[in-house]
Amino acid sequence: MCVQSSRLPISRRAAIAAVALLAAGSQMPATAQQNAGSRAPNPTKPFVESAVATFDSPWALAFLPDGRMLVTEKAGRLFLVTQSGAKRQVDGVPQVANVGQNGLLDVAVSPQFDRDRSVYLTYAEPGTQGSGLALALARLGENSGRVGLDSLRVIWRQLPKGSGGQPGGIIAFSPDGRHLFLTSGDRMRPATAQDPDQALGKVLRLNLDGSVPNDNPLASQGGVRAQTWTTGHRNPYGLAFAPDGRLWLHEMGPLGGDELNLIRPGLNYGWPLVSNGDNYDGTPIPNHSTRPEFEAPRIYWNPVIAPAGLAFYAGQAFPDFNGSALIGGLRAQALVRIAFDDDGRAREADRWDMGHRIRDVAVARDGAIWLLEDSNEARLLRLTPRSRP
Numbered sequence: 211m212c213v214q215s216s217r218l219p220i221s222r223r224a225a226i227a228a229v230a231l232l233a234a235g236s237q238m239p240a241t242a243q244q245n246a247g248s249r250a251p252n253p254t255k256p257f258v259e260s261a262v263a264t265f266d267s268p269w270a271l272a273f274l275p276d277g278r279m280l281v282t283e284k285a286g287r288l289f290l291v292t293q294s295g296a297k298r299q300v301d302g303v304p305q306v307a308n309v310g311q312n313g314l315l316d317v318a319v320s321p322q323f324d325r326d327r328s329v330y331l332t333y334a335e336p337g338t339q340g341s342g343l344a345l346a347l348a349r350l351g352e353n354s355g356r357v358g359l360d361s362l363r364v365i366w367r368q369l370p371k372g373s374g375g376q377p378g379g380i381i382a383f384s385p386d387g388r389h390l391f392l393t394s395g396d397r398m399r400p401a402t403a404q405d406p407d408q409a410l411g412k413v414l415r416l417n418l419d420g421s422v423p424n425d426n427p428l429a430s431q432g433g434v435r436a437q438t439w440t441t442g443h444r445n446p447y448g449l450a451f452a453p454d455g456r457l458w459l460h461e462m463g464p465l466g467g468d469e470l471n472l473i474r475p476g477l478n479y480g481w482p483l484v485s486n487g488d489n490y491d492g493t494p495i496p497n498h499s500t501r502p503e504f505e506a507p508r509i510y511w512n513p514v515i516a517p518a519g520l521a522f523y524a525g526q527a528f529p530d531f532n533g534s535a536l537i538g539g540l541r542a543q544a545l546v547r548i549a550f551d552d553d554g555r556a557r558e559a560d561r562w563d564m565g566h567r568i569r570d571v572a573v574a575r576d577g578a579i580w581l582l583e584d585s586n587e588a589r590l591l592r593l594t595p596r597s598r599p
């Protein structure tokens with residue numbers, strides 16, 4: 211339960227609980243949405259922070275099996291980084307459109323990296339008519355003199371290219387290592403998220419080589435429809451599989467409408483027809499509850515946290531966190547922990563004030579939590595338990 215309520219006298223807590231029950235009533239659906247937006251940070255942190263390296267507007271980090279990391283910088287640089295902070299720049303990164311929210315985005319390590327040394331990158335690919343999200347596959351070549359991307363090829367690209375931020379671009383692999391999931395933002399063209407023929411505002415499911423799995427919901431229809439797993443997203447900067455095999459996504463909503471969504475194939479998550487937030491000009495958007503045919507978020511944030519990065523915790527360092535989701539907050543300048551009850555329902559369990567915008571989250575094999583800040587002198591942070599050396 212939240213720390214704030216536990217500090218209240220028991221009688222006051224009971225009164226609050228009673229009011230909450232009355233407000234909930236008996237009509238609350240099983241997938242009740244919770245607003246976690248106004249939750250205050252915890253007063254203490256269970257971890258200590260070590261700054262390991264700094265980067266210029268980093269965007270994503272991913273661990274290699276040997277514990278080293280790949281870190282992207284939005285301007286188009288990729289680094290191989292040791293856990294002690296030694297950095298080597300990786301050559302062979304394709305040209306990116308580093309404009310506004312676009313640039314070099316996610317990096318992901320192949321589920322079979324030990325065999326294929328493959329890595330995946332997403333980025334805004336420049337063109338004559340704006341840019342388009344691209345997914346590239348390359349082999350990480352390494353010798354004493356050089357580390358670089360070899361045999362790079364684009365295995366998926368968003369067409370036509372166009373203007374706008376909100377690129378999405380997050381990669382996740384299915385637990386069996388056979389499929390790649392990719393988030394695509396709406397590029398600030400909201401209607402595209404409901405257009406089945408535009409690869410914007412979607413989650414896509416591809417084979418590891420970029421081809422279309424024949425068991426996708428609309429596989430027989432070809433084109434973007436065949437690639438589409440879910441529809442109706444705005445700007446998803448978090449996508450990850452939980453230990454129980456369920457796929458979770460968070461997306462930045464408009465004013466007051468950030469969402470944590472449970473992703474299931476073929477569903478429509480409503481953007482821009484419904485949202486628990488409003489447009490930035492103050493005009494209202496119908497709430498999710500008005501259109502039950504659209505899948506509602508399991509948690510929403512109003513005010514927003516601006517979620518970025520999503521990782522499920524597994525490890526010995528923070529045993530209480532096992533099975534939890536960790537989310538970075540850009541606007542909230544926080545690390546957020548989402549816990550799941552035995553029925554799989556999600557709730558925000560912790561929020562720790564980091565004092566900086568947090569861009570990405572990852573968990574190392576030893577259970578340490580790694581964060582990337584978001585700025586032009588952003589720190590790569592390692593979090594370890596406060597009670598241990």
Ligand SMILES: [Ca+2]
Nearest residue numbers: 469479480481
């Ligand atoms: Ca939604």
